[in-house]
Amino acid sequence: MRIEARLAELGLTLPPLLTMPGVKLPFDSVRVLGDRAVVSGHGAQGPDGRLVGPFGKVGAEVTEEQGYAAARSVALSMIASLQRTLGDLDRITAWVKLLGMVNSAPDFDRQPAVINGASDLILEVFGDAGRHARSAVGVAALPWRIAVEIEGEVLIRP
């Protein structure tokens, strides 16, 4: 349980399963196939499992700093889903990629500074195995007005 110890050392707590009463989500939060674990688009969650703010567009209602913090929380949501699906986070041998989508005002152009919140956290927690390819882009709208949605992929010991 090396990664769980590392999370505790950093004072990080993983959120519980996403709670969305009455909402149909007919897909897997993580799809495991052989040595690949493909992670669905996640948002920031609170300690009760619900989606939390900031809500709205970065560059308008949401600041870059709030976006960075949100991206950090999104990475924790992704790691929590991986933990529930894999049982043991130490099975992750390498992060492959992140696609970071920032709910953006039309003139906001600092998506990388926002998605760095997720990249920084993953590198802090996983070290060299946390290295990843990445894109950061500005989308027109996101589900439930969340500020940041990120999907990704990791490799695992089958």
Place this chain on the structure above:
Amino acid sequence: MRIEARLAELGLTLPPLLTMPGVKLPFDSVRVLGDRAVVSGHGAQGPDGRLVGPFGKVGAEVTEEQGYAAARSVALSMIASLQRTLGDLDRITAWVKLLGMVNSAPDFDRQPAVINGASDLILEVFGDAGRHARSAVGVAALPWRIAVEIEGEVLIRP
């Protein structure tokens, strides 16, 4: 031909090859490499192979219900491309992921309810093999003003 029988049982018909006179599309609708088949971004097609509406932005010119129906049609277009490339849909052993992109008005935030049209259809047709990771996001604009574009990946028997 288990999947083709299932399509018939559900009363579903696959559209023919995309028809876009005078348009250059220098890519493969499905790229097969080993046990992976990577599916390019698809739109909803009519029985003549042409792109069909709804056109425009969901949350403005297009309703959520029309978006759901469009996403369902997009999934049929993807399955049709897989059928033409693979010859036999029973070669598909697992769906991996979908990236669902909804042409969205800036304040539309129900992308998951739209992309459910594709997820629901794939699960109806493929059962457990249809399970997939997924993201649903709102983009600023889509080719030819289609309301929904979806890309994805499946695993196949080589």
Place this chain on the structure above:
Amino acid sequence: MRIEARLAELGLTLPPLLTMPGVKLPFDSVRVLGDRAVVSGHGAQGPDGRLVGPFGKVGAEVTEEQGYAAARSVALSMIASLQRTLGDLDRITAWVKLLGMVNSAPDFDRQPAVINGASDLILEVFGDAGRHARSAVGVAALPWRIAVEIEGEVLIRP
């Protein structure tokens, strides 16, 4: 060095490493794992390694033709990163996919004609191995107001 010879034959020069003084980019431009090389989102670069225009939204400040040229340059940036990471471009056995994101005015709907700049170049340089799946979509905003960002994946000889 077959691909490098082909680049020279076409009169194409690869840009140097991305230069962004003071900007933190905590991710790998190419992530190599086994036979996969996953390419991060790239922009068009000048001969000094800096991001170059056109800047702004295609369909507003940027024309479709400028967008096509930008997408062509983005493909060169991606190939340059692959060259630096792999050492030898002949290790690339197949392109897998491109996700082309066009910074789009809300009513611009010709993203495929823009991203063709990248697809055409990759096919010119790599021939049959350059074939790829692809999506082209219109995003609300991109980092540093670049007009085109593209991510992708190739297969390599390990």
